[in-house]
Amino acid sequence: MDFRFEDKQYVLEKKLNEIDETTITPKEIVEYKRHCNDATKVSCIIMATMTPKLQRFYEDYWPYKMNKEIMEKYHQRAHQERYDIVKSLITNKMNDAESVTTHLQRMQYYVDHLLKLNVNFDEELAIDIILHSLPSFYDQFIMTYHLNKEETTLSQL
Structure with missing residues (x-):
């Protein structure tokens, strides 16, 4: 997925933390709301590209956590695939x-x-x-x- 054209990629890389309403500044509130809105949009786009089974699994995830888990899962699969191909090539x-x-x-x-x-x-x-x-x-x-x-x-x- 490429969210760079709308400057939304940061929601995949920056975790959305809960805020303490007693100590937060107005500027931080605006940033938090913008991050929430952008994360919701990105989440909808990601979910639209998934199978129904994956959608049910990730429906309560924010994009940061969703991206992190998906990358870890498929990185492991790619590592195993790479190993199998190298083994086949060499042997x-x-x-x-x-x-x-x-x-x-x-x-x-x-x-x-x-x-x-x-x-x-x-x-x-x-x-x-x-x-x-x-x-x-x-x-x-x-x-x-x-x-x-x-x-x-x-x-x-």
Whole structure:
């Protein structure tokens, strides 16, 4: 969600605390009311994008708490997904019955998926991992590749 265009992003980052009416200044009352109004608007927008089940769960949450919990939940899921893909990329070996094209496409899929998850590693590392996944009868190709020292992209490999 992007609330920056209306300057409402702060309600996702700043917790709305209860106020003590005996010690609060008029300026703080205005700020508190503005924050409440903005939080209500942002909350409605967020809720409108959720499934009914999630709406029922988060209906009494302010946007700050809602955002914090959702980010924690999906961050954990993304971490597990990243781990699974890295594991598949590193442990995947081409079998004898498989074509090189099919194997390289699967490895490219893993690399692309990691890039979508904001895992930053350079293309040379990806190429090295893919070359390592090839069976031993590709050793001559791998040696020739390293001896050429030409810049090669993953798609050119």
